[in-house]
Amino acid sequence: xxxxxxxxxxxVQAGGSLRLSCTASGRTFSNFVMAWFRQAPGKEREVVxxxxxxxxxxxxxxMKGRFTISRDNAKNTVYLQMNSLxxxxxxxxxxxxxxGIALLSTAEAYAYWGQGTQVTVSS
Numbered sequence: 001x002x003x004x005x006x007x008x009x010x011x012v013q014a015g016g017s018l019r020l021s022c023t024a025s026g027r028t029f030s031n032f033v034m035a036w037f038r039q040a041p042g043k044e045r046e047v048v049x050x051x052x053x054x055x056x057x058x059x060x061x062x063m064k065g066r067f068t069i070s071r072d073n074a075k076n077t078v079y080l081q082m083n084s085l086x087x088x089x090x091x092x093x094x095x096x097x098x099x100g101i102a103l104l105s106t107a108e109a110y111a112y113w114g115q116g117t118q119v120t121v122s123s
Contacts, residue, residue, distance in 0.1 A: 002026040002112040004095045009117030012085055016121070020080040022095030022114055029053065033098050034071060034078040037107055038091035038119075045094070047105040051078060058103040085121045092116040 008020040020036065035050035049059040049069035057069050066085075071078040078095060094117075096110035104110075 002097065004097060004112060004114035006093065006095045006114040006117040009093060009119045011120045011122065014085060014087055014121055014123050016085050017081070017083045018085065018119060019082070020093055020095075020117060020119075022078045022080075024076045024078075024095075024097060024112075029073070029076055029097065031099055031101070033100060033103060035096045035098075035103075035110060036069060036078070036080045037094045037096055037110075038089075039094070039116075040088075040091040043091075045107045047107075048080065048093070050103040050105070052101055052103065056103070058105070060105070082119070085119075087121045087123045089119065090121050091119060093119050 003025045006022045030053050036048040037045050039045040051057045051069045051071050066083050068081045095114040097112045098110045
């Protein structure tokens with residue numbers, strides 16, 4: 001059974017940085033895309049970025065240049081480096097994974113989810 005465990009969330013001031021981590025277990029993930037989503041109160045869940053086993057990525061336009069996704073395949077871990085954080089980045093951040101190579105951006109395409117980690121950016 002696939003399990004995803006996120007860590008690294010917390011409270012940070014505007015302009016600061018955080019790095020989220022998500023470690024996957026239960027399968028061989030060589031044919032899986034891993035992704036980060038976020039959901040702010042009262043808003044729909046939205047994709048932040050996704051990454052293939054090969055390392056190729058896609059990112060939401062609004063977060064390009066500030067957020068970077070990466071993965072360590074040996075550790076089955078995906079990271080989200082978040083810089084220049086803004087109060088509007090406040091949300092619960094979720095790690096997700098799906099089998100295949102398509103870098104899809106809809107939550108429905110991802111079969112497995114972590115429990116989420118809260119990121120709060122103060123002004």
